[in-house]
Amino acid sequence: MQERIFLPGIISEEDKYWMYNHCKAVLFPSRFEGMGFPPVEAMRFGKPVFASTYSSIPEVSGDHAYYWENFEPEQMARFFLHKIEAFYKDSSLPGILNKHSLKYTWEANLKAYLALFEAMTAHPSQ
Numbered sequence: 001m002q003e004r005i006f007l008p009g010i011i012s013e014e015d016k017y018w019m020y021n022h023c024k025a026v027l028f029p030s031r032f033e034g035m036g037f038p039p040v041e042a043m044r045f046g047k048p049v050f051a052s053t054y055s056s057i058p059e060v061s062g063d064h065a066y067y068w069e070n071f072e073p074e075q076m077a078r079f080f081l082h083k084i085e086a087f088y089k090d091s092s093l094p095g096i097l098n099k100h101s102l103k104y105t106w107e108a109n110l111k112a113y114l115a116l117f118e119a120m121t122a123h124p125s126q
Helices: 013-022 037-044 057-064 073-089 093-101 106-122
Strands: 026-028 049-052 066-068
Touching (some): 026 037, 037 049, 037 057, 049 057, 057 093, 066 073
Parallel strands (some): 026 049, 049 066
C-alpha cells in the first residue's frame, strides 16, 4: 500500500492546510482519541470526515461526519465509497461542514477557559 498511502510524519501548518485544501476526505478511524482537531479542521475546509464511533469525535462532529461502526476492511471501503460519492453530489455540504466547524475555534476555547478560570478564582470553594 506504500504507493497508495502517504504518511508524511511531522508537517508544517502550511503543508497541513494545503493537504486539507486538496484532499477528498479525512479518515479518522481512531478508537481511543481524545478531543481530535483534525475532523474539525477538515470540516473548516468543507471536507467530509469519516471517523469511529468509539472515540470522542462524535461529540464534536455530531451528525456532520460519517461513522464506521464496523472495522472490517471491505465494509469500511464500501461505506466510504458510497458516502463519498453522495457527499460530492450535494454541493451544499461543504458549506454546512464549514459552518459547523466554526463552533470550535482556538479563540472560542480560550475565551471559555478564561471565563471558567475567572469564575473559579472569583468564587473559590471553601
